[in-house]
Amino acid sequence: MLLTIRSLTKTFPGTTALDAVDFDLAAGEIHALLGENGAGKSTLIKCLTGAYSRDGGEISLEGRPISPRSTSKAQELGIGTVYQEVNLLANLTVAQNLTFGREPTRFGMVDARAQKRQAEAMLEGYGLDIDVSRNLAAYSVAVRQIIAIARAVALSGKVLILDEPTASLDAREVETLFDVVRGLRDRGLGIVFVSHFLDQVFALTDRVTVLRNGRRVASERTADLNRVRLIEHMLGHALEDEVIAHGKTHDAAAAQRPELLRFENFGRRGHVEPFDLAVGRGEVLGLAGLLGSGRTESAELLFGVVEAHSGAARDENGTFDLSSPRAAVAAGFGYAPEERKEDGIVADLSVRENIALALQAHRGWLRRLSGAEQARLANNYIARLDIRTFGPEQPVGELSGGNQQKVVLARWLAMNPRFLILDEPTRGIDVGAHAEILRLIQKVTAEGMSILIISSELDELIAVSDRVIVVRDRRHVAELTGREITSDTIVRAIAAPQAGRQNSGEEAA
Amino acid sequence: MNPRLYPLAATIAIFALAWAICVMQFPTMLSTRVVGNLLTDNAYLGIVAVGMTIVILSGGIDLSVGSVIAFSGVFIAVMLRDTNLHPLVVFVLLLAVTTAFGAAMGGLIHALAMPPFIVTLAGMFLMRGLAYMLTIDSVPINHPFYDLLDGAYWLMPGKGRLTLIGAAMLVAVAVGMVVAHRTRFGASVFALGGGEATARLMGVRVGRTTVAIYAFSGLMAGLSGIVFSIYTKSGYPLATVGTELTAIAAVVIGGTLLTGGAGFVFGTLIGVLTMGLIQTYIVFDGTLSSWWTKIIIGLLLLAFILLQKSLLRLSAIGGGRATRSRNEAAA
Numbered sequence: 133m134l135l136t137i138r139s140l141t142k143t144f145p146g147t148t149a150l151d152a153v154d155f156d157l158a159a160g161e162i163h164a165l166l167g168e169n170g171a172g173k174s175t176l177i178k179c180l181t182g183a184y185s186r187d188g189g190e191i192s193l194e195g196r197p198i199s200p201r202s203t204s205k206a207q208e209l210g211i212g213t214v215y216q217e218v219n220l221l222a223n224l225t226v227a228q229n230l231t232f233g234r235e236p237t238r239f240g241m242v243d244a245r246a247q248k249r250q251a252e253a254m255l256e257g258y259g260l261d262i263d264v265s266r267n268l269a270a271y272s273v274a275v276r277q278i279i280a281i282a283r284a285v286a287l288s289g290k291v292l293i294l295d296e297p298t299a300s301l302d303a304r305e306v307e308t309l310f311d312v313v314r315g316l317r318d319r320g321l322g323i324v325f326v327s328h329f330l331d332q333v334f335a336l337t338d339r340v341t342v343l344r345n346g347r348r349v350a351s352e353r354t355a356d357l358n359r360v361r362l363i364e365h366m367l368g369h370a371l372e373d374e375v376i377a378h379g380k381t382h383d384a385a386a387a388q389r390p391e392l393l394r395f396e397n398f399g400r401r402g403h404v405e406p407f408d409l410a411v412g413r414g415e416v417l418g419l420a421g422l423l424g425s426g427r428t429e430s431a432e433l434l435f436g437v438v439e440a441h442s443g444a445a446r447d448e449n450g451t452f453d454l455s456s457p458r459a460a461v462a463a464g465f466g467y468a469p470e471e472r473k474e475d476g477i478v479a480d481l482s483v484r485e486n487i488a489l490a491l492q493a494h495r496g497w498l499r500r501l502s503g504a505e506q507a508r509l510a511n512n513y514i515a516r517l518d519i520r521t522f523g524p525e526q527p528v529g530e531l532s533g534g535n536q537q538k539v540v541l542a543r544w545l546a547m548n549p550r551f552l553i554l555d556e557p558t559r560g561i562d563v564g565a566h567a568e569i570l571r572l573i574q575k576v577t578a579e580g581m582s583i584l585i586i587s588s589e590l591d592e593l594i595a596v597s598d599r600v601i602v603v604r605d606r607r608h609v610a611e612l613t614g615r616e617i618t619s620d621t622i623v624r625a626i627a628a629p630q631a632g633r634q635n636s637g638e639e640a641a
Numbered sequence: 642m643n644p645r646l647y648p649l650a651a652t653i654a655i656f657a658l659a660w661a662i663c664v665m666q667f668p669t670m671l672s673t674r675v676v677g678n679l680l681t682d683n684a685y686l687g688i689v690a691v692g693m694t695i696v697i698l699s700g701g702i703d704l705s706v707g708s709v710i711a712f713s714g715v716f717i718a719v720m721l722r723d724t725n726l727h728p729l730v731v732f733v734l735l736l737a738v739t740t741a742f743g744a745a746m747g748g749l750i751h752a753l754a755m756p757p758f759i760v761t762l763a764g765m766f767l768m769r770g771l772a773y774m775l776t777i778d779s780v781p782i783n784h785p786f787y788d789l790l791d792g793a794y795w796l797m798p799g800k801g802r803l804t805l806i807g808a809a810m811l812v813a814v815a816v817g818m819v820v821a822h823r824t825r826f827g828a829s830v831f832a833l834g835g836g837e838a839t840a841r842l843m844g845v846r847v848g849r850t851t852v853a854i855y856a857f858s859g860l861m862a863g864l865s866g867i868v869f870s871i872y873t874k875s876g877y878p879l880a881t882v883g884t885e886l887t888a889i890a891a892v893v894i895g896g897t898l899l900t901g902g903a904g905f906v907f908g909t910l911i912g913v914l915t916m917g918l919i920q921t922y923i924v925f926d927g928t929l930s931s932w933w934t935k936i937i938i939g940l941l942l943l944a945f946i947l948l949q950k951s952l953l954r955l956s957a958i959g960g961g962r963a964t965r966s967r968n969e970a971a972a
Contacts, residue, residue: 220843240824
């Protein structure tokens with residue numbers, strides 16, 4: 133084995149990002165590392181490249197234990213990384229980028245001619261015919277990606293980590309990149325390929341390791357895997373049986389609910405294809421799909437984060453405006469986004485201020501909520517949602533993930549919306565808080581609120597949803613109700629009848 | 642031509658055009674005398690602008706340099722008046738002080754992760770205040786060595802005089818060109834200007850480089866102060882107010898991107914000379930108010946910012962087109 137990782141563990145306050153993960157990489161192998169957001173992929177890579185120091189476990193390269201402390205140390209050891217975006221400097225020439233830090237010098241000065249020759253030599257075998265004295269900015273993302281790979285290989289030369297390298301490439305560029313990667317495999321490099329495009333994983337890789345909630349759940353030869361099994365691994369079981377037991381029983385006859393909202397032909401080019409969606413009063417709608425399939429994009433469209441190109445939203449009073457989050461809030465919508473830390477909470481503000489935020493914004497600054505009102509509001513929700521805090525004045529940033537999520541929920545519940553969108557509300561929180569949030573969802577929907585919940589946890593969707601919409605390739609491809617809601621049917625719908633893929637088949641290339 | 646050179650080419654073209662217009666109206670402006678005067682009169686600005694170019698290339702700014710020049714003049718004048726030190730010794734002391742001052746600002750910028758604007762603004766007030774501490778009057782410099790320095794020149798063909806300080810500026814520009822474009826330090830400066838996070842990933846020692854950048858700017862400001870004291874033969878704490886802004890203008894007119902990461906030290910020299918040329922034209926004309934200099938410099942700055950914007954956009958489109966044709970070739 134070229135690279136061996138044994139029981140690698142990394143914890144952050146409140147969560148265990150990696151829990152005794154094993155990983156093996158052979159020379160001359162392309163090894164896919166898969167998992168949903170928060171599964172631990174990037175933590176694993178950061179431990180490998182020295183960006184994080186591990187809390188436990190061993191990493192050895194060619195049989196020797198290593199503990200890289202920085203990216204450059206990892207590079208010297210032989211581990212190079214190419215990230216999705218920030219790799220190289222667009223304002224420098226290709227040659228400067230390739231030779232940066234190792235420029236050939238004469239009499240203390242950079243020898244531009246030797247630099248150019250060296251750069252051209254580094255690019256040999258990559259099938260690029262470009263002028264290395266031009267700025268990197270003159271070339272496309274795909275070319276830059278290959279240049280970054282060339283640099284990483286020249287600098288390290290044993291292990292190459294490709295972190296979502298294809299995210300902003302078109303089909304033909306992906307194929308070019310794959311040829312390069314295959315060439316490097318044949319030269320004997322060990323390549324770790326991180327991607328959430330399953331087609332690419334099947335097209336390129338030799339072995340697949342799946343991480344889930346910081347644990348390794350599978351490590352198999354790609355040839356032995358089928359799509360359904362792989363998706364099961366990625367979305368598999370995480371919930372306590374107790375939660376599932378208390379979840380919804382899916383009767384054959386789904387309860388008939390009065391219709392609250394209806395979206396007709398709602399869509400946006402390049403974002404989500406137009407879909408129809410009806411929401412019943414007090415209904416929980418689940419949105420299932422893999423990362424990048426159009427889950428979050430659907431939510432953003434419904435909340436006006438991006439404006440729809442087509443379609444209309446209707447309620448019993450006719451159509452209403454959803455062109456901006458402001459309009460959505462006015463229409464009684466709420467949205468708790470996926471990136472809680474970045475988009476959800478204001479970490480430096482107190483629990484009270486965070487809860488009062490949306491309500492205050494909705495009322496406008498002229499009708500200020502008094503401190504007493506805010507405190508009453510905060511105390512009410514701290515009690516109702518059982519938010520574990522020293523008090524309403526504690527900064528939200530100091531709370532655990534689950535309690536932060538409850539604060540975000542409290543903020544929207546204080547608005548008393550009629551339709552609340554929750555994107556991954558239980559990501560990165562412990563099991564207890566997980567169950568509490570699911571119970572809370574059941575409670576508020578019993579009071580008449582409608583909820584759209586997006587989740588990578590199939591069990592969770594099954595436990596709370598009255599209806600499940602499946603998205604794939606940015607389209608709503610299936611709608612499951614009643615007894616149809618089982619993990620088996622959902623996985624099958626995600627894994628796709630291949631016929632549906634023909635028109636978007638280029639992505640698979 | 643390599644598209645990286647477009648802004649520099651534009652700078653040179655504008656300078657050539659401006660000079661052509663001047664010569665058409667006043668044929669005598671086509672002489673080495675005018676050139677000699679242009680170099681001499683703008684020597685201190687050119688030197689300080691070289692330092693500023695490095696700072697701006699790294700994505701920073703140094704607002705302290707005008708005050709540092711004034712401080713330098715006062716420091717030299719007072720030292721020569723009150724001590725028996727030889728001017729050369731005083732120069733060395735001064736350069737040590739201003740370089741250390743620049744290094745300290747760079748250290749603060751890095752250690753506190755503060756915007757260079759604020760740190761060097763504080764430096765600007767600090768240095769101006771220190772100059773006032775030394776004296777509040779204009780102190781003349783009467784030292785035989787100064788007469789020697791001031792009188793030193795090389796007679797160019799056509800009776801133009803390349804003075805010592807004019808030559809000093811040209812040397813400073815040459816040194817700046819080598820540092821910026823031909824050393825690893827220079828590559829790090831460009832890398833920082835392109836993006837600090839990426840630069841760090843590529844192995845730039847950010848702290849060390851930041852300190853060196855501002856130290857270099859301090860050194861150049863000190864050198865500029867020496868040249869200015871030779872030019873005016875005095876030290877005055879109120880001198881060169883706003884010179885930092887003129888230097889920034891020269892850098893931008895010289896084709897350097899104000900946000901950092903792209904530009905040329907040689908362009909800065911052309912920028913300085915363009916500004917000097919406008920001034921010379923107004924002197925030749927005799928009827929124009931000298932405030933026209935400011936107006937034209939303002940318009941030039943605006944034109945260059947627009948030019949850079951459109952060049953950036955053009956290169957983005959051009960990049961896209963290159964990709965497409967490459968794909969078609971592949972297909």
